[in-house]
Amino acid sequence: MPVYRFPLTHIDAAEARRYAGLAKAGEAFPEEMITSACREGLLYAEGRAAWHSYSYDRNTATILANPVLSLEGRDIQNHLHEAEEVVLLAATIGPAIEQATEKCFADGHYTKGLLLDAVGTTAVEMVADKANRMIEEEAARRGYRATWRYSPGYGDWDVSVQKALLPLAGPSGLDISVTEGCMLQPQKSITAVIGLIPRHGNPESTDDTEPSEGNLKAANTESVSTDKEKDAHDIKGDKLICRKGCAACPKTDCIARKL
Amino acid sequence: MIKIFDGAMGTMLQAAGLKPGACPEQFNLENPAAVTAIHRQYVEKGADIIETNTFGANRIKLSHYGLRDKVREICHAAVGAARAACNSDTKVAGSVGSTGKLIAPLGELSFDEAVDVFKEQIGAMAEAGVDYIIIETIIDIQEMRAALLAAKSVTDKPVICQLAFGSDGRTVTGTDPQTAAILLEAMGADIIGANCSLGPAQLLPVVQAMAEATDRPISIQPNAGMPELIQGKTVFPMQPDEFASWAPKLAEAGASIIGGCCGTTPEHIAAVAKALQAYTPKERPVSERAKTTALTSRSRTVFLGPAYPPVLIGERINPTGRKVLAAEIKSGSWQMVKKDALEQVQAGAGILDVNMGVPGIDQAQAMAEAVTELSMLIDVPLAIDTTDPAALEAGLKAYPGRALVNSVSAEPDRIKEFLPLAKKYGAAILCLPIGTDGVPQTAQERVEVARKVVEAALEAGFRRKDLLLDPLVLTVAADAEAAKETLNTLRLYRKEFGFPTVMGLSNVSFGLPCRPLVNAAFCTLALDAGLDAPILNPFDATLRDAMNAALVLLGHDKQGQSFSLKYSGASVTGATLGTGQGMPGAVGAGAGTASAMTGSTAVVAEEGDVLSKIRRAVIRGEKETIITLVKEAVEQAIPAIEITEQGLTAAMTEIGEAYGAGRVFLPQVMLAAETMRAAFQTLKTELPTQAVTSKGRVLMATVKGDIHDLGKNIVAALLENNGFTVIDLGKDVPAETIVAQAEAQQADIVGLCALMTTTLPEIDKTIAALKKAGVPSLTMAGGAVVNNEYATQAGADGYAPDAVSAVKLAQKLMQLKG
Incomplete structure (x- = not known):
């Protein structure tokens, strides 16, 4: 389980804007403050990730690791219902950005603190994206396609799984730990599971490789309300399923959004 | 003339009896005749160059099979097996694949060790008599550099460098074909190209980009489409004729060596040779860019x-x-x-x-x-x-x-x-x-x-x-x-x-x-x-x-x-334009000074009295302007309480309402709070004797076990800049500390925050502890997972869904306290 470090030569200002809650603010909020925070965030972020793949028994929803990990929660089980293997991923940008954020608040630079926090979230997602791409490329070479990455806390997958998940995903060299309250430290860290599904013919035929917002928290489904937004989704049972993927989805504040 | 490379080796080895999980390169030692037979099929189908079965014959990869010490032996056997299959004009390329490890700082393998590992393998193949070295399927330019340096240090044989590109046209570590071609040509690569990962259609633009960037010959070995898993076996769907139909297009784009990678077979190579029979290669002009x-x-x-x-x-x-x-x-x-x-x-x-x-x-x-x-x-x-x-x-x-x-x-x-x-x-x-x-x-x-x-x-x-x-x-x-x-x-x-x-x-x-x-x-x-x-x-x-x-x-x-x-719009009257105005590249241009509400850069010649100007400056988040305006108000002998109430607090109320209505967003509220802070600090300096009365003492804490305190920090900042005295205990604070501090600090209100479901019960525990200890403070609760029902059942005196609401709630609780 080697630790990979990823170059971060920019941090996506549009994503940082979104994570800062400014998606709809437009020009009313100065772009320079966001790009400046992104630039400063690059000084603090050290993107690292590790992952490990395991066989997956979809009948019992069990990751065949040592020790085995049974997945509790209907949503995560649905997410992996076609998977033969899973990749457990852990990624972090280290603690420096949260320290800088705290200092900003202590010094009265509230806005910058808020923006740096959003930049940190953007950065760790970008690191996870880079790792995700390596995982997808490797899987594709073996005839698999990858599901989108699914993290503890999504849907009904309880965050208490972090304690069991992290050691299977990341080695100690990654310097991520889990608190008693099941939070990751450094805060700008993520764990996730990616399912690997055998490719059979047209890979576009299955919707479950895209974010299923209905699997996410209720708050996310409540805001999918306009006709335009509904167009981007199918309703399966009590779930909203993305048909077109993130690029076509108008729900810009979805926590699983990849773009 | 276009040279034809061979196709895949791994799948051919499996068909020849290589067991799943076994070392493909060991087959050179165990069954050299079978390896030669595979090579021979490719030669007979038209391959001009065949690759040795040495893709993973480096000591790092071989150590997985306990064969770390067999590099030279395997390479010699592989070259022998290939040579035995050749016609008189067939060339043998010694295949060099990745070590499987990324080089530092991306990974943990040192550059020097990588060079050393490649030197051993390439040196052995050169010694055994290959005609070319082919470094292939490399996903990171730094590993390619290490392998190329190694090759150049141990042999004069021509070196072919082939990277693996993703569907976005870059290697997974971010290198595009133009950059790769320029760098590798400069380092002495004799032939540059790409293989694996993609099919011929996706690799066509890669060839075009490389042809534009370098005068080196270009080699290309696509996969037979994207693989599928059929009954546990990896199957590449593209049939020989379809695969070969791309060969003239690849040649037209600039490739002069064409073969196949994963999923291709001797039939694919035969089809490529046939498709190129009628193709007359043109001399590739060297582009201006390549010069x-x-x-x-x-x-x-x-x-x-x-x-x-x-x-x-x-x-x-x-x-x-x-x-x-x-x-x-x-x-x-x-x-x-x-x-x-x-x-x-x-x-x-x-x-x-x-x-x-x-x-x-x-x-x-x-x-x-x-x-x-x-x-x-x-x-x-x-x-x-x-x-x-x-x-x-x-x-x-x-x-x-x-x-x-x-x-x-x-x-x-x-x-x-x-x-x-x-x-x-x-x-x-x-x-x-x-x-x-x-x-x-x-x-x-x-x-x-x-x-x-x-x-x-x-x-x-x-x-x-x-x-x-x-x-x-x-x-x-x-x-x-x-x-x-x-x-x-x-x-x-x-x-x-x-x-x-x-x-x-x-x-x-x-x-x-x-x-x-x-x-x-x-x-x-x-x-x-x-x-x-x-x-x-x-x-x-x-x-x-x-x-x-x-x-x-x-x-x-x-x-x-x-x-x-x-x-556009820059001043031409100053000694220099270099103020950063209008220049996107200017360092720090506009940072922290632009309006939260309008994006304009400063309040100039605003209408109205100074208190109105103060109100507008707070709403717009103009920290620099507010200092001047507060000083102006003081000069006009406006009392501090009036500046605070009619200027500053009125502004925060207005922006709070705009936030509630969805017209402004949290960072804009925080900009206003920062401006308030600057105003309060100026007031304190200008009118030290007219202390502004605190609206109440609020003790804030993120509960035990919870390490995320951004939300609590935001609430504390807004309370502080709305006239409250805030005692911030930080994050991960045990109930007993909160109780002790609430008593010691004579807090009017205790604000508790929890982010996760796992730490939510600490809110109940803390409120219960405060009540048990008879602390007279009122309590308010908030955080991502807290809702009104939960706060009520926990015994909180109020629930705040967001920071602006928290300010209103604190004001309401203070009224309750009388």
Whole structure:
């Protein structure tokens, strides 16, 4: 389980804007403050990730690791219902950005603190994206396609799984730990599971490789309300399923959004 | 004529009896006849070049099978097996694949170890008599560099370098085909190309991009489409005829060696050979771009020369005359170097000069570390600026791109030591016209000294596009002709050599007042005389403005389009435009000063009384303006309480309402809060005797087990700047501490925050503890997972869904307290 470090030569200002809650603010909020925070965030972020793949028994929803990990929660089980293997991923940008954020608040630079926090979230997602791409490329070479990455806390997958998940995903060299309250430290860290599904013919035929917002928290489904937004989704049972993927989805504040 | 490569080996080995999980390369030892038979099939179907079964025959990969010590034996057997299958004109390429590990800093394998691992494998194959070395399916340019360096150090055989690109046209570590082709050609790759990962349709644009960037032959070995898993077996769907139909298109795009990778079979290769039978290859013209000097980072190419706009080289990463930077470098900290790098790029630098000349340090180690850090942070190419050969090699080795060596003089030692290093690592060199006789005074003398460096470089195998020229810049205050000689040198360089030119500007103005102005004027003259890349301080606004204007005048900025975008609305009455106004590249332009509500930059000539202006400034988040306005209000003898209530608090109420209505967003509220803070601080300074009465004491804490306190910090900031006294206990605070502090601090309100479901019960526990201890404070709760029902059942006196609501709730609770 080697630790990979990823170059971060920019941090996506549009994503940082979104994570800062400014998606709809437009020009009313100065772009320079966001790009400046992104630039400063690059000084603090050290993107690292590790992952490990395991066989997956979809009948019992069990990751065949040592020790085995049974997945509790209907949503995560649905997410992996076609998977033969899973990749457990852990990624972090280290603690420096949260320290800088705290200092900003202590010094009265509230806005910058808020923006740096959003930049940190953007950065760790970008690191996870880079790792995700390596995982997808490797899987594709073996005839698999990858599901989108699914993290503890999504849907009904309880965050208490972090304690069991992290050691299977990341080695100690990654310097991520889990608190008693099941939070990751450094805060700008993520764990996730990616399912690997055998490719059979047209890979576009299955919707479950895209974010299923209905699997996410209720708050996310409540805001999918306009006709335009509904167009981007199918309703399966009590779930909203993305048909077109993130690029076509108008729900810009979805926590699983990849773009 | 198009040469035909063979196809896949792995699937053929499995069909020949290789067991799943077994080492494919061991088959060369165990069953060489079967390996030869596979090769023979490809030869019979038309392959001109066959690849040895050695893709994973490096000691790192072989160690997985306990065969670490068998590299040489396996390679010899593999070459023998291939050779046995050849016709008289068939060539054998020794296959070299990845070690499976990424090189530091991306991974944990050191560059030197990677080179050593590849040397062992390639040396063994060269010894066994291959005709080519093919380094293939490499996903990281740094690993390719290591393998290519290894190959060049152990054999003179032609080396084919093939990277694996993803569907976005880049390797997974970010290198595009153009950048890869330029870098690998510079390092001596004989043939450049791509294989694996994608099918022929997706690799077509890769071939086109490479053909445009290099004059080297291009080889391409696509997969037979994207694989599928059928009954547990990896199956590639593209049939031979469909696969072969792409071969003429790939040849037309510039490929001169075409074969197959995963999923291809002898039938695919037969179909390719057939499809190309009728194809008459055209001579591939060398593009202008392929003749042009270029530098690269891992992921970006910068071209230099008369056909391209001048490129600004940032000079700030240089400890000379910068004591703080020197001290940081000496201490091993890279924060300031990284900050300088980011800000220079933001200010418009297209290349960064890196100098680690701190006395008393290990410059080689410092250069390696600086280059490594910068290669992870910025994507513009670097110039390695040193006089120390060890530092030069350390920097070039660490850099996953094509750097510029700054510089190589005509001094014999410098030529002897620097040229081989630059050549080895594929760097471009800046030729400096300084010889053993010192600095030549006239332009003609400089040309002659520069010619010595150029001739030595060409003799050492450099190409013309590897060479750049420095005209030398001397001080005009000491020699009135100094600037003119530099300009004359630039003109002569263009006439005599035609290479791109690079020079540091600032020497020219040494000893004069208003140096930026002199430098700026000199820069524009130099650009007209043929300067392609000035080395300067990108933060020097006068210089930058002059350069931007020169770009219009010299026709690089067509019809002044970029200039118009940058300078529309800029003032022309000041001594300089360099205030950053209107310039996207300006460092810090607009930061923290722009309006939260409108985006405008300042309140100028606002209507209304001063309290109205104060209110508007808070709403707009104008921190600088508010200080002036509060002072103005104080001068008008307005009491502090009136300024607070009618100006500041009224503004926060208004922005709170706008937030509630969804017209403004949280960061804008925080900007207003910061402005409030600046106003309160000004009031405190201006009217120390008129203390503003606290609206109440609020003790804030994120509960035990919860380490995320951004939400609590936001609430605390807003409360504080709405007149409350906040005692912030931080995060992960146990109930007993909160109880003790609430009593000790005589808190009116205790605000509790929890982010996670796992820590939510701590809110119940803390409220219960406060009640049990008889603490008279009222309680309010909030956080991502808290809702009104939960807060109520936990016994809280109120619930706040967001920070603005928390302020209102605190005000309400204080009214309840009476």
